[in-house]
Amino acid sequence: MEVYGRSKDMAQASKMQRERKKRWKNASPVPDVEDPIKELSKGLHLKNFQLIITDIKEVTKTTKTYRLKLAPDSELKRLPLFRAGQYLSVKVNIDGVKVTRPYSISSAPSDVLGDGFYELTIKIKDDGFLSLELFEKWKTGSIISVSGPHGNMYFDDLRDLNEIVGIAGGSGITPFRSIIHEIATQKLDLKLTVLYGSRYEDDIIFAEELSNLAGKLPDKIKVVNICSEPSENWSGPSGFITAELIKKYAGPIEGKTFFICGPQAMYEFLEKEIQSLNIPNRRIRRELYGQPDNITMNPKYLVEFKDKTFNITVRIGNKIETIKASATESVLVSLERAGIVVDSQCRSGECGFCRSLLISGNIFINDEIDGRRAGDKKFGFFHPCSSYPLSDLEIKIPSFKFVKFSPIK
Amino acid sequence: MSSTIHKSSSFDSSYDVVVIGAGLGGLGAALNLALSQKSVLLLEQHNLPGGFASSFVRGRFEFEISLHEMCAVGPPEGPLKGPIRYVLHDESSVDVEFVPVPEAYHLILTGEEHKINVKLPFGVENFIDTVCSAVPETPRESLVKYFDLCRECSEALTFVARSKGKIDFKTLMVKYASFLTTSGYSVAEVTNKFRFPRKTLDLLYPYSCYMGLPASRLDFTIWASLLHLYITQGAYIPKGTSHQMCSAIDTRIRELGGQTEYNTKVKKILVEDRKVVGVETDDGEKIKAKYVITNCSPHLVYGKLISPASAVPVEAHKLNNSRRLGxxxxxxxxxxxxxxxxxxxxxxxxxxxxxxxxxxxxxxxxxxxxxxxxxxxxxxxxxxxxxxxxxxxxxxxxxxxxxxxxxxxxxxxxxxxxxxxxxxxxxxxxxxxxxxxxxxxxxxxxxxxxxxxxxxxxxxxxxYGYDLDPWDSLVIRSQVKNKEEFFKGLEFAGGFAAMGHGYNSSLLSGRQAARSVLWKMKKEGG
The missing domain is CATH 3.30.70 (Alpha-Beta Plaits)
Known part of the structure; x- marks a missing residue:
């Protein structure tokens, strides 16, 4: 084979080697370290950054909205943007117990561009020790450590239809508030009907605010409040959110995408109702609800384990520590109780940030929220947030020292 | 309650080799070192192995992040068996299964000039038959010769790679003369000599997209080798996604006594007198090692990681700046x-x-x-x-x-x-x-x-790594490698290393870096 003649061809390789040398010699000596793509990334989501509480509003007797801005000493120029429906993972340190919680952002994405804030709206759960602590101790001026924004329950025009039916329960209204504000400011061109279930009338979060917004844009926004235990004065629909009520207020099922966000009990009740409506999978987006309140209620959980405690030998690299763990608490919670920090964001089996290696022992994996990869299943990796010990365990967790947890004082 | 587990160290005070990054290059390197009974620590900033060779789950689906198909795997046995199988299965007993991809590619061109919808099969003869029937004006004999040339270049490249810097030119002249006369040219320069009709080239060129360069810039030898390997050996993917393959390698490294740690970012590569002495993680832990294999780009290594930064010679920055990012x-x-x-x-x-x-x-x-x-x-x-x-x-x-x-x-x-x-x-x-x-x-x-x-x-x-222009080809990179080592004990693996980007190259480059370190250790009597 000859390209330009044998002698020229045979010299070509050396010519290219000289070309390389020439380019090297003539190149700039200034290190090329500018990375605009990484900078772009910082404007969209971050592993860890600090916020300051600038304002606290009591929304109901059991709910507060915290307005958060960039902490004064932050290196960031602006808060990362997000899509309405996404959450922040809040990292707090309560007397040495470092925990994370996902909270949906209740303010609109456009508020980041304007005044530069997020809002988190947090409701006290009867058994939620963290929310109680936050409620009492987060004050104006408190510094909050977070990561994110994360999450997959947002409107995506590539997938979703632009008529959305939202089904919310309790604090599950927070992502819808974000979406509603985004519609109201015409950043999102959607029609949204929210069926919002609360227990009592005075539990309804953002009742007035959302009804005002709906009143201004009746063609775009509709909010239907449903109370399960209303007073005598309640004139709206009551009970749980049934297929019947969904059809009544949202109209025909066709041509709509359903977003669901609420407590575990609501999902369990809704499952049958949704089934009877024959909505295809692709038309339903469910927000995660975190760890189940009581794993022993899972039909696959063997109740004989419910009072047992086990030892977990935890390895981080060469380090070893043995901790006590209850069979009814997730491995993640047992680690946190022992003061061992493992990265976690969704706490619902999905995001995989807590992925760890099971060296020995048996675990119960809550398969309703088992978001593991096939390779992880094969090679013994598990998500501590969706796994429960059924024997003594030996596990290896990834190191996690670089994230700040803001102390609650 | 407070635990002390976060206060002590996760690592030994020193290792034979620290590998930075658990992408395919880092995994390949750590695997070979563990296999050779060296103490090796693999550090990865993410919480998963694989880098681009990974997957993610949404709802009831698990998605491959970047893999289209792997080259150099080949069938399980016989003459077409590829180096990836040899390295992962025979040499290292990694528990990974490969599944063949059914056809080379399905090409659909929608423009007015050449509308076509054709499925190209594996196997040189089948491939040529399909091209000739889809574009009847194709000069069949020339196409046969073209594939012969590709085979020769591919074999020559293997020969050069095995010669470890000391190339036996005599054998090259005798057996691989056409490799020598095409080396240093672009794909376009060599291919144009065959005078294929435009429409034939349309069917021939799609794989070049995997290299990220146009025919006028892509080095001919690498292209010829890629085309030859794909069409003769077929393409494969790992069962259970790339994440499963990488988890299998990670598991095997640990079985062999290596240590792999995730969520651990290396902030500095510590050097003294132009020699590597260790690394420092982002929470300030220092780990000693005379050898560091890095899966990161030279841009990152010389621009950010080497500490003190003043130790980086200006020549290193200039070299980085002279090359083109893919x-x-x-x-x-x-x-x-x-x-x-x-x-x-x-x-x-x-x-x-x-x-x-x-x-x-x-x-x-x-x-x-x-x-x-x-x-x-x-x-x-x-x-x-x-x-x-x-x-x-x-x-x-x-x-x-x-x-x-x-x-x-x-x-x-x-x-x-x-x-x-x-x-x-x-x-x-x-x-x-x-x-x-x-x-x-x-x-x-x-x-x-x-x-x-x-x-x-x-x-x-x-x-990808650096662009594979004829002046930055695999052959040239392998020849100049020794002259471009700015720090003793530092090796590169992955898409930015000498073998270029892609799944198979990255993985094999890791093995090559490990072999290079082992050879140097032996030379030092270590």
Whole structure:
């Protein structure tokens, strides 16, 4: 084979080697370290950054909205943007117990561009020790450590239809508030009907605010409040959110995408109702609800384990520590109780940030929220947030020292 | 309650070798070192192994992040068995299973100049037959000669790689004369000599897209080798996604006594007197090692990691600046609630474009008004039917952008830009395949250069290493390697190393870096 003649061809390789040398010699000596793509990334989501509480509003007797801005000493120029429906993972340190919680952002994405804030709206759960602590101790001026924004329950025009039916329960209204504000400011061109279930009338979060917004844009926004235990004065629909009520207020099922966000009990009740409506999978987006309140209620959980405690030998690299763990608490919670920090964001089996290696022992994996990869299943990796010990365990967790947890004082 | 576990050290005070980054290069390196009974520590900043060779789960789907198909795997036995199988199975007993990809590629050109819809098979003869029947004016004899030349170049490249810097020119002259006369030219320069009609080239060139360069710039030898290996050995993918393959390698490294640690970012490579002495993690832990193999780019290593920074010679920065960073990618991942058949998806891999002019395609990757011209789609179910639940399909559509294009995108325009390109790409594929994709999207994710930067830490979100121009070819890189070692004990693995980018090259480059370290240790009597 000859390209330009044998002698020229045979010299070509050396010519290219000289070309390389020439380019090297003539190149700039200034290190090329500018990375605009990484900078772009910082404007969209971050592993860890600090916020300051600038304002606290009591929304109901059991709910507060915290307005958060960039902490004064932050290196960031602006808060990362997000899509309405996404959450922040809040990292707090309560007397040495470092925990994370996902909270949906209740303010609109456009508020980041304007005044530069997020809002988190947090409701006290009867058994939620963290929310109680936050409620009492987060004050104006408190510094909050977070990561994110994360999450997959947002409107995506590539997938979703632009008529959305939202089904919310309790604090599950927070992502819808974000979406509603985004519609109201015409950043999102959607029609949204929210069926919002609360227990009592005075539990309804953002009742007035959302009804005002709906009143201004009746063609775009509709909010239907449903109370399960209303007073005598309640004139709206009551009970749980049934297929019947969904059809009544949202109209025909066709041509709509359903977003669901609420407590575990609501999902369990809704499952049958949704089934009877024959909505295809692709038309339903469910927000995660975190760890189940009581794993022993899972039909696959063997109740004989419910009072047992086990030892977990935890390895981080060469380090070893043995901790006590209850069979009814997730491995993640047992680690946190022992003061061992493992990265976690969704706490619902999905995001995989807590992925760890099971060296020995048996675990119960809550398969309703088992978001593991096939390779992880094969090679013994598990998500501590969706796994429960059924024997003594030996596990290896990834190191996690670089994230700040803001102390609650 | 407070635990002391975070206060003590996770590591031994020193290792024979520290490997930075658990991408394919880092994994390949750590695997070979563990196999050779060296104490090796593999550190990865993310919480998963694999780098780009990974997967993610959405709903009931698990998506491959970047793999289209692997070269150099080949069938399990026989003369066509490839080095990847040898390294992973025979040499290291890694528990990974490979599945063959059914056809080379399905090419659909939609432009007026050359409208065509043709499936190219594996096997040189079958491939040539298909090209000749799809483009009857193809000079068959020339095409046969072209594939002969590709075979010769591929074999010569293996010969050169095995000669460890001391190339036996006599053998080269006798056995691989055409390799010597084509080495240093671009794909276009050599291929033009064959005077193939434009339409024949259209069918021949799609794989060159995997190299991210137009025919006028891509080094001929690497192209010839790639084409030859794909068409003769076939292409393969790991069962259970790349994440499963990488988890298998990670598991094997640990079985062999190596240590792998995730969520651990290396902040500094510590040097003294132009010698590597260890690394420092981002929480300040120092780990001693005389050898460090890095899966990161030289841009990152010389620009950010070497400490003290003043130890980096200006020559290193100049060398980095003289080379060209490869492209970044843009991928739309979809879980569809219809079967491949209902979606008219009959093939595994599609190249779709208005034309196959590689110069024009590359130009289209440098703007961001509209999507680039060419997409490469993968329907995973057509290689692994049960990769998603019955009645569903996993489809990904990929295109590429020049490394600097996305610097113009701001956070404010990011989501809209991302969806605009994704929509155009879905439309292109739907139209070409007459497939009702958008009616069946159950899950969708879009990865941009920003996404790749975020998860892998790659410089500027690039998914490849340095461009493989004829002046920065594999042959030249292997010849100049010794002259470009600025620090004793520092080796590169992965897409930026001498062997170039791609799954097989990255993995094998890790092994090569490990062998180089082992050889140096032996020489020092260590």
């Amino acid at each position: 492209v970044s990618a843009f991928v739309v991942y979809m879980g569809l609630d219809a079967s491949p058949k209902d979606l008219n998806l009959e093939s595994y891999g599609y190249f779709i474009s208005p034309h196959m002019d590689t110069e024009k395609i590359n130009k289209s990757m440098l703007q961001y008004e509209n999507m680039p011209d060419l997409t490469a789609s993968i329907c995973l179910n057509n290689a692994i039917p049960d990769c998603s639940p019955p009645g569903t399909t996993i489809l990904s559509i990929t295109t590429a952008f020049g490394i600097d294009v996305w610097k113009n995108i701001t956070p404010e325009t990011y989501f809209a830009t991302k969806n605009k390109f994704a929509r155009q790409m879905i439309e292109q594929v739907s139209k070409a395949l007459d497939s009702p994709i958008s009616e069946h999207i159950e899950e969708i994710e879009v990865a941009t250069p920003q996404t790749f930067s975020r998860y892998t830490g790659s410089f500027k979100g690039g998914v």
